[in-house]
Amino acid sequence: MEERKLAVRKIQLHPEKCTGCMVCLMACSLKYEGVVNPLKARSKIIKNGEVVSKILLSPDCTFCGLCCSVCPYDARVLKEVS
Amino acid sequence: MEVYGYAGKVLRLDLSSGSIQTEDLDMDMAKKYLGGQGTNTKLAYDMIKPGVDPLGPENVVLLGAGPLCGTPAASATKVMMTTKSAINGSIGTAGGCGFAPMLKWAGYDGIVITGSSPKPVYLLILDDEIKLCDASGIWGRDIFESTDILREKHGKDASVICIGQASENLCRISLAFIDKIAHLGRGFGAVLGSKKLKAIVVRGTKGIKIADVDMFYKMFDSLMSRARGDRGRPRWIKYGLEAVVEPWFDNGLILVNNRRKVPDEKEMKAKFGMKAWDEVLELHPWAGPSCITCDKVVAKIKKGEFKGLETTASFTPALGTAFGPSFNMSLNRAVKCHDMFQRYGLDELDGAYLMDLVVDLYNNGLISKEDLGMEPKYNFETVVEATEKIVKREGFWGIVADGIPAVLEKVPGADEYAISQKGLIEYFDGRMILGVETFADAMLNPRGGQTLALVRSPSTAMPGIARAAVEGVIASSYYIPAGARRRIFPAEEKETWNVPRLARYVQDINTGYNCLGVCYRFIIGRIWNPVIAGAVYYAVTGTAMSAEEFMRISERVFNLQKAANIREGFDRKDDGFPKRWLTEPVKWGEKEIYLQDYTRTRYIDEKGAKAMLDDYYDERGWDLKRGIPTKGKLVQLGLPDVAADLEKRGVLEVQ
Numbered sequence: 001m002e003e004r005k006l007a008v009r010k011i012q013l014h015p016e017k018c019t020g021c022m023v024c025l026m027a028c029s030l031k032y033e034g035v036v037n038p039l040k041a042r043s044k045i046i047k048n049g050e051v052v053s054k055i056l057l058s059p060d061c062t063f064c065g066l067c068c069s070v071c072p073y074d075a076r077v078l079k080e081v082s
Numbered sequence: 083m084e085v086y087g088y089a090g091k092v093l094r095l096d097l098s099s100g101s102i103q104t105e106d107l108d109m110d111m112a113k114k115y116l117g118g119q120g121t122n123t124k125l126a127y128d129m130i131k132p133g134v135d136p137l138g139p140e141n142v143v144l145l146g147a148g149p150l151c152g153t154p155a156a157s158a159t160k161v162m163m164t165t166k167s168a169i170n171g172s173i174g175t176a177g178g179c180g181f182a183p184m185l186k187w188a189g190y191d192g193i194v195i196t197g198s199s200p201k202p203v204y205l206l207i208l209d210d211e212i213k214l215c216d217a218s219g220i221w222g223r224d225i226f227e228s229t230d231i232l233r234e235k236h237g238k239d240a241s242v243i244c245i246g247q248a249s250e251n252l253c254r255i256s257l258a259f260i261d262k263i264a265h266l267g268r269g270f271g272a273v274l275g276s277k278k279l280k281a282i283v284v285r286g287t288k289g290i291k292i293a294d295v296d297m298f299y300k301m302f303d304s305l306m307s308r309a310r311g312d313r314g315r316p317r318w319i320k321y322g323l324e325a326v327v328e329p330w331f332d333n334g335l336i337l338v339n340n341r342r343k344v345p346d347e348k349e350m351k352a353k354f355g356m357k358a359w360d361e362v363l364e365l366h367p368w369a370g371p372s373c374i375t376c377d378k379v380v381a382k383i384k385k386g387e388f389k390g391l392e393t394t395a396s397f398t399p400a401l402g403t404a405f406g407p408s409f410n411m412s413l414n415r416a417v418k419c420h421d422m423f424q425r426y427g428l429d430e431l432d433g434a435y436l437m438d439l440v441v442d443l444y445n446n447g448l449i450s451k452e453d454l455g456m457e458p459k460y461n462f463e464t465v466v467e468a469t470e471k472i473v474k475r476e477g478f479w480g481i482v483a484d485g486i487p488a489v490l491e492k493v494p495g496a497d498e499y500a501i502s503q504k505g506l507i508e509y510f511d512g513r514m515i516l517g518v519e520t521f522a523d524a525m526l527n528p529r530g531g532q533t534l535a536l537v538r539s540p541s542t543a544m545p546g547i548a549r550a551a552v553e554g555v556i557a558s559s560y561y562i563p564a565g566a567r568r569r570i571f572p573a574e575e576k577e578t579w580n581v582p583r584l585a586r587y588v589q590d591i592n593t594g595y596n597c598l599g600v601c602y603r604f605i606i607g608r609i610w611n612p613v614i615a616g617a618v619y620y621a622v623t624g625t626a627m628s629a630e631e632f633m634r635i636s637e638r639v640f641n642l643q644k645a646a647n648i649r650e651g652f653d654r655k656d657d658g659f660p661k662r663w664l665t666e667p668v669k670w671g672e673k674e675i676y677l678q679d680y681t682r683t684r685y686i687d688e689k690g691a692k693a694m695l696d697d698y699y700d701e702r703g704w705d706l707k708r709g710i711p712t713k714g715k716l717v718q719l720g721l722p723d724v725a726a727d728l729e730k731r732g733v734l735e736v737q
Contacts, residue, residue, distance in 0.1 A: 019319070019367045019368060019369035019373070019376045020368060020369055021369035021370070021371060021372060021373050021374065021376065022371050022372070023154045023372055023374065026153065026154040026371075026372065027154055029289060030154075030292060030295065033289065034289075034291070035288070035289025035290060035291055036152060036153050036154065036187075036289050036290045036291075036292065037152075037187045037286065037287065037288065037289035037290070038187075038239075038371075039187070039239065039286075039287050040287070040289060047238070049380070049392070050261075050262060050263065050366075050368060050380045050394060051366045051368075051380050052366075070154065070299075070302065070306075072156075072306060072309070072374035072375070073319070073367075073369075
């Protein structure tokens, strides 16, 4: 029988690399809500003035990793920990 | 019916009566003109009566969000504003980063603004809740302050187009700002000021549907991998176009003393180069929604004079070089001047050049200390004092506030000193660089000098790029028929190539991206091409568009814009180089640099300039004598009604 290990997925967030382009949030809303709108995403980008200060994940984030795969600035990275 | 890509609605606001209406987007029009600049230009042609006062209630403002805006399509972030310019009376489109996606998320592809409000107002759009609000609390405040107040009130994530005191006071050289950073410029801010429309605030909670999500991501990945393949990308992201400022200094592209002299390149690089930036500024890259290689920054002075000052820069070289080299000041002081312009909403390109021109006119005795209420010099104090006087329109500075044409009208003999194209200054001087960008703007842009994004693909805003390299970029990011390619790159010549003939296709493709809402700064422009544009458009909207069709629509919109300007009286007499480019050299140390072609293999005189115009009109299939589209060309592009209108007005010769 195939041995299966439980994989834990983690999203590393690097707000200092985030430029606020919201491609991640657009992809998330499209996948889970069927339409593009960052306000519908399961994540948020918080700005202090015009500069990104924090990236937040909602409790309903599934860690699917789509946001990480589309981020143009490597501000989100999906890690799989066995 | 399901609508993909487009939001499907347009908003109509009449400021005179206060009426607000929504209507369905005319999908036939959307198919013919795509959106953004395309649908805006069609509406402008139909709605702006020839000869109206740009600052009168009859002028119309069109805001358009292209079909790709509001999706994560790479860098589809630009809103297009079309109106009649307050500086030179041309009809054209300014594009700026942002606002368009949020407008789409609120459910609208565009806004049509007519009339003029009796008192200061701002337009608030929260999905279906749309109202005109009293702007007395923010009228008189600067752009940064006003935007912050509006966001505090209506949502921190709202997108805001806002004008500053310069536009309120009807300074024609003012700009509207998008989200405190991007510009809608060259005579457009004052139009909003004349309508007493301080701001447009939008926050949308709806969404845009994508027709074929799988195909969309395939295209996204392909664009992303083309972008990541650019070795210079990390540098663009950190510094924006400042990343090329040092080579600009090396090649003498930034001039001083009313464009007479190249400053010492070593000194300039030490004062305004990247090392100086790293020492003085804390930089935060800023991207508009969906921009995958941003080139804007939020900058903070971390050391020295004005420490703690935080400002924004859309065109990052402006931080140091808009005022620094010409007015002999430090980077810190140059950033301070830039910040004043940002907050008041003044156009740095026109404003900095006009101040330079005023000092020159004063030094040559054409205007007096009494006229100016000050003694102008090439220094920091002059810029600060003049900026305040321009915004308040004090004395002669009220004329400066209206741009180069106003100064030429009031100061006899000033035309011997000023450099302008249709009343606007061009960023680069043709004598130092005559690439496609400079040529297309400096001679032939229907709106006037430098109104398209500076430095576009194929990026001949830098001298010495080999013909083979230009051909390579053209092959990968353009779609030009083989016959035209042979005319642009003649087989019998090895080094040289035909800039005017290529200019046509550069103008067209840029117009096409403006219709879709996609950025075409060269770091983005060279990853897109008409084939990709067609594929992404199909994935987003579900409607097929071939590369040929994209180029045809682009050409249609460009010709329509030209037609709108023919009605305003523009034709071949208005095209051509600024006079001083043809008559006077630039001093570079001991050398004297005269106007020459891009490859610097031949000098250009009046005759050569005429031949360049002829080549361009010929490539466009236009009437060479008058420099305007022929009836046949307009009909071929699906604009027979425009041809008939121009014929009726007697501005199109019957063939």
